[in-house]
Amino acid sequence: MRVDGREVPVHGSLLQPLRRRTNDQLRVALSGLAVLAVVLVSYFTKGRWESLEDSVSELIGSASPELSNRVYSLYGVAILALPFAILVGIVFGRRWKLLAGYAAAALLAGIALSITGDGIAAPQWHLDPRDYRDYRDAFLSQFLDDSRWIAMLAAVLTVCGPWLPRRWRRLWWTLLLAFVPIHLFVSAVVPARAMLGLTVGWFVGALVVLFVGTPALEVPVDLALRVLGRRGRGVQELTVLSPAGPGPLVLAARCRFEPGLGSGHGPFPPAEPDGDRTSPDDGEPEESTLVLDLFGQHQRSEGVLRQAGRWLTFRSSETLPPFASLRRSVEHRALMSTAFGALGLAANIPVAVAVLDRGWMMYAHTTSRGAPLDRHDPEHLAAAWDGVRRLHAHQMSHGDLRPENIRISDGAALFDGYARTEVGAADSLMLADVAQLLLVTADMFGIERAVSAAIDAVGAERVVSASGRLTRTATPSRIRRSVRDAGSLMAAVRSEVRARTDTDVIRDEQVTRFSRNQLIQLGLLIGLVYVAYPFLSQVPTFLTEMRSVTWWWVLLGLAVSGLTYIGAAAALWACATESVNFRHLTVMQFANTFAATTTPAGVGGLALSVRFLQHNGLGGVRATAAVALQQTVQVVTHIGLLIVFSFAAGRNADLSHFIPSATVIYLIVGVLLGVVGAFMVVPKLRRWLRDDLRPQIADLTTELVDLARDPGRFLIIVGGCATTTLGMALALWASVEAFGGDVAFVTVTIVTMIGGTLASAAPTPGGVGAVEAALIGGLAAFGVPAAVAVPSVLLYRVLTCWLPVAIGWPTLRWLQRNDLV
Incomplete structure (x- = not known):
């Protein structure tokens, strides 16, 4: 140089990498969103263009042919001269790389708007001036009305804009954007295709700039x-x-x-x-x-x-x-x-x-003075903590205490990297410094020595408060990347701090505006609104039918529905080896219904059960195993009861309605064989099956064997699962009887179990829509009139789903306030 x-x-190279320029990437994203917005607006308002044109015509009126020709002539000359003026400047400036970007942007923009269903459409321009009979057929108007020309101009200006003087760049963009009001005034037509051309040209130009570069490089x-x-x-x-x-x-x-x-x-x-x-x-x-x-x-x-x-x-x-x-x-x-x-x-x-x-x-x-931190020198550890103590004594924070930003000179700590430092720092920022240095020194000098040095320097209370920030959210990624196995190290440091300070629990510090629980609750509420909307549309008809209901049957259904929660709590209590509070576990079942109903496939209920058991003394593996055991026994019990009741109902009822056709059976078998084949052929799936799933199956098998050796516990779990299944069937039977239906309990049990099983595969939260359709169809198959089946199923869903969901939301809040989940 x-x-x-x-x-x-x-x-070394002084150039920036082409793909790492955030401002150019941001320009591509914004232009892409602009194209998407124009396309969507044009699509959804396509049928309203004519009325909009008429309204604009009435407001501003159309210009006379003479004025229109004059406007087209003046503006057309300017807009045609614009790209050629830029081209001449590029050639005389010998900017050959920019010239290549200029040509590529113009070509790509023109081709992009020339693509039709039949291929690439060539411009239909009439270049013989002797054929002009009307102002709309004028030579310049053909260019102005062609969105391809507008797109090419926008693309060229986007590519060349960074190389142009700011004043000229603003002037030429104003000239290009003036096409919309000029065209609107001259012909009273809303230029939708012109807007599409502008945005497409901007997007194409932004892409070319990303690959070609700007003077900022x-x-x-x-x-x-x-x-x-x-x-x-x-x-x-x-x-x-x-x-x-x-x-x-x-x-x-x-x-x-x-x-x-x-x-x-x-x-x-x-x-x-x-x-x-x-x-x-x-x-x-x-x-x-x-x-x-x-x-x-x-x-x-x-x-x-x-x-x-x-x-x-x-x-x-x-x-x-x-x-x-x-x-x-x-x-x-x-x-x-x-x-x-x-x-x-x-x-x-x-x-x-x-x-x-x-x-x-x-x-x-x-250049930075001093030597880097030496993990073998204990004086460096004390010096680093003393430096942070002095820094905080003057109400200053550093914010980026990675090892490369800490140096030792003459036994004293010196700090580098001032991008995130602050004078007059809040206490939260100084606690973040303590947490960062605690993690970094624990990785370099050992956990015990780091915690001891921290307590000696800033005090046990500050160390405990800062340890609550040793989480993935509160610890910046740049700090986590500077240590080995950050997740395990943070957990080990927190354990050491608890042991050194005799602290029972270190609560995670919430540094985000919304905690994970709050986001989950927001998602659950959105899911609840989604699943409740179809039911709300049927409320008026349902209320009308409720005038003739027999309330004794309704109360029976409500009582039986409540027993199902006791049964589910008993089953999970026995699966958890009776180590949790049964009363709290029963209350949790209502919150479980809310979480399961508002999430697809009921995964929210399973996650809530695992979290409840963890907060009540069980480890993560043990809690997951207990829930998996309950679900396994529930499935086995459900299938066993289905077989028993099917034989009982088969003597006096036609069950052919529930048997799939041969084609469906072959399709299901084919899909299952394809899944098995995929797990046998794909190495990644085979490893997942061997390394992840097989140990869990082995643990579950061990639990089942232990369960078989404990008859009392086995009966509690099976009885609880059976109570859940039969209680739901009894609630539906009571609902049918409440509206005057006449159907056997065995029949209703078959409908409940088969219909619920088929609806469980539905992707909707809580199976809303699928459950109702399956139960109404099942009752109709056994001869229950639609006038009875429809309100009966709705009443059944109110008793077993919507009332528990309404109770489940405040129950979940109560469990959170009492630190039970």
């Missing part, structure tokens, strides 16, 4: 060197330490002190000697090495997205104040380095901050 007649060698290193030269540091050599990408472009600059060019101090303290040759005049090193952090537009857009994401997901006390611009962000680093240096805790000293061309900024500082 040649700067001011001087050759400066550069080692060219790093103005020469300007950075001139700034340093004015500060009295003539750069002799540059080495790329870190290429631009997710972070800044980091350069190591070997400088020679030139006192005649500047004081070298400016607003920042003078650089301390770093061991190089020193000038005898003023103590400045004759040669030294500086580190240059160069920030481009990519870092600005990435920083905005990161700040917006943290503001949306994290609490305000956990989020640093947002920076108004890239300049303020870079200045923050320099000022915080100065503040750390005033306390004697800065590993480096700022030298210069400068705004460069093309949206770049430079932050120059000295």
Whole structure:
């Protein structure tokens, strides 16, 4: 590189990776959303265009043919001259790479809007001026009315825009966008295809820019060197330490002190000697090495997205104040380095901050002093914690205590990396520092030594509070990646803190605006609204039928429905080896109904059962095994009762309604054989079956064998499962009798079990819709009139589903408040 007649060698590439520029990726995403919005709006409002055109015509009226021709002529000349003016500038500027992007964008945009169902449609332009008989057939209007031309112009402007002066770029985009109001005034037609052309051209141009690049890729290193030269540091050599990408472009600059060019101090303290040759005049090193952090537009857009994401997901006390611009962000680093240096805790000293061309900024500082943390030196551990203690004593936080940002010099800790530091920090940010350093030192020096050093430095109370932040959410990913097996290490550190401080439970600190439980509850409420909506439409008819109901049967159905929850609680209580509170377990069944009804396939109920058992003393594996055992016995009991009642009902009822056709049976068998074949052929599925599923099946088999050896426990589980199944059937039978139906209990049991089994495969939460259809169809197959079957099934669902769901929501809240789930 040649700067001011001087050759400066550069080692490494100064270019940014094409695919890592967030601002260009963001432009592609926004333009894609714009295309999608125009397409959807045009599709859903296609039938209203004519009425909209008539309304616009009545409001503004159409221009006369003479005025329309004049407007088309003036605007058409300008819009035709625009791309050629840009093309001439590119050619004379010899920007051949930009010329290739120009041509590619124009070609792709034109082809994109030429694709039809019959292939690519060529433009239908009449170029013979002698045939013009009407102003709408004018030569220029053909271009203005063709969305392909608009798309090509938008694509060309998008590609060339970053290379154009800002004033010209704004002027030409205004000229292009003026097509919409001009066209609307001249012909009173809403230009939907023109809007499609604009957005498609923008999208195509954004894609081309992503692959071709912008001037922001060219790093103005020469300007950075001139700034340093004015500060009295003539750069002799540059080495790329870190290429631009997710972070800044980091350069190591070997400088020679030139006192005649500047004081070298400016607003920042003078650089301390770093061991190089020193000038005898003023103590400045004759040669030294500086580190240059160069920030481009990519870092600005990435920083905005990161700040917006943290503001949306994290609490305000956990989020640093947002920076108004890239300049303020870079200045923050320099000022915080100065503040750390005033306390004697800065590993480096700022030298210069400068705004460069093309949206770049430079932050120059000295190389970091001190040695990295040494896991074999116990003094480094004490020094690191003492440094954080001193930092917090001055109400300052660091926010990024990775090992590379902590250095030790003369037995004292020095800190590097000031992007997330804060003066006047909130207590939550200082606790985050303690948690980060606790995790990092535990990985380097051992858990016991790290916890002891932390307690000695900041106190047991602070360590306990900070340990609540040793979670995946509260610990930043950059910190987790800097240690080995972060998940296990965080759990081990929390256990050690509990043991050292005699703390029973360390509660997880909620750092996000919404906790996981709150999000789950929100999802459950949305699911509840979804599943309840079809039922609400039938409420008026159902209420009318309820006027003739026999209430004694309704009360019986309600009582039997309540017994099913006791049976389910008894079965799970026995599966958990009677180690949980039976009363709490019974109450949990109502919350379980709410969770199961509002999630597909009832997975919410299973997850809630496992979580309840874990909060009541069972380990994760044991709780999962207990729920799996209950579900297995429930299925076996259900099938056994189905076989028994089928034989009983088969003597006096026709069960052919429930037997699938031969085609369906063959299809089911074929699917099952295909699944078995896939598990035998695909290695990944075979490994999952061998390594993950087989041990669980083995554990379940062991549980079943132990269950068979304990008759009392076995009878409780089977009895509870049978009570659940038969109780549901008895509730349906009582509902049918309440509306005057005449059907045998054995028949209703068959309908309940077969209909419920078929409906369990439905993807809807709680099987809503599928359960009702299956039960109504089953009752009709046994001769129950529709006038009785429909309200009976609705009453049955109210008793067994909707009333428990209404009770389940407050029950779930009560369980959470009492730390039972």
